[in-house]
Amino acid sequence: METLQYNTKRKQLIIPEYGRHIHIMIEQAMAESDAVERNKKAKAIIGVMGNLNPHLRDVPDFQHKLWDQFFIMANFDIDVDSPFEKPQAEVLAAKPGKLAYPQNFPKYRFYGNNIKRMIDVASSWEENELKEVLIFTIANHMKKCFLGWNKDTVEDAVILAHLDELSNGKLKVAAAQLPLTDSGELLKFKTKNGNGPKSNMKKNPKRNNRKRY
Numbered sequence: 001m002e003t004l005q006y007n008t009k010r011k012q013l014i015i016p017e018y019g020r021h022i023h024i025m026i027e028q029a030m031a032e033s034d035a036v037e038r039n040k041k042a043k044a045i046i047g048v049m050g051n052l053n054p055h056l057r058d059v060p061d062f063q064h065k066l067w068d069q070f071f072i073m074a075n076f077d078i079d080v081d082s083p084f085e086k087p088q089a090e091v092l093a094a095k096p097g098k099l100a101y102p103q104n105f106p107k108y109r110f111y112g113n114n115i116k117r118m119i120d121v122a123s124s125w126e127e128n129e130l131k132e133v134l135i136f137t138i139a140n141h142m143k144k145c146f147l148g149w150n151k152d153t154v155e156d157a158v159i160l161a162h163l164d165e166l167s168n169g170k171l172k173v174a175a176a177q178l179p180l181t182d183s184g185e186l187l188k189f190k191t192k193n194g195n196g197p198k199s200n201m202k203k204n205p206k207r208n209n210r211k212r213y
Contacts, residue, residue, distance in 0.1 A: 014073045018049060023073055030078045042080040046070060108162060110149035111142055116166060123170040136177045139163050144186045153183040 013023055022045065029041040049066050056062050064084045071078065076089045106116055118138050125131045143159045156179050163171055173180070 014075070015069055018052065018069075018073070022049065022052075026070065026074050026078070029080075030074055035079070038078075039080050042070065042078070042082075108166070111145050111162075111166075115142060115145065119163070119167045119171060123167050132174045132177065135163075135171050136173055136180075138171070139173050140181050143180050143183070147183060147186055151187070156180045 007020075010020070011023075013020060025041070025045050025048070029038055029045060032038040032041060046063075046066050049070065050057065050062070053062075056065075059065075067082050067084050068087050071082075071087055072092070076087070106113060115138065118134075118141075122131060122134050122138060125134070139159055142163060143154060143156075146154050146159065159180060160173060163173070
């Protein structure tokens, strides 16, 4: 009688999603000495793996993905004819490079780093009408960011002073474009898009509050 086996005493599965039977089939294919039979078994295993994921059959390069997973579960130690290039274990085991993370500590953090980048770019532009529109847009966006941090209204003079400070005095909103967008309009826009306070959201008067059993 075969003794009861526990998974804790078995080999660890390389791709657990396929289960132990697929791994055993691959081990049997690896042990096959006849190249023709080994290729037949490999194609049959690929077919079974495809049947386990029928929802992915229409995904581009699905067969390529199956063959890659087949070689991974075989520990890259099987000689079969694959329609795709065999993956390399060194490439799979290689660690990705460290991702550079911007270490910026702006004075006014509620504006964000992107606003400072936009200000730096706008400062390098030549004086023209397009630059005036960009400066006005930046100031308007700064006001919206300020209201996201502080729900009370903010005076345009505060935003203009911050713009002057962050640009080292290089950017000023043209007098013809003042005033900036009203705070109420900006808050109304945020509420309309679901970013405002919940208390301002309209309740549905037709909602059925009857209990259901």
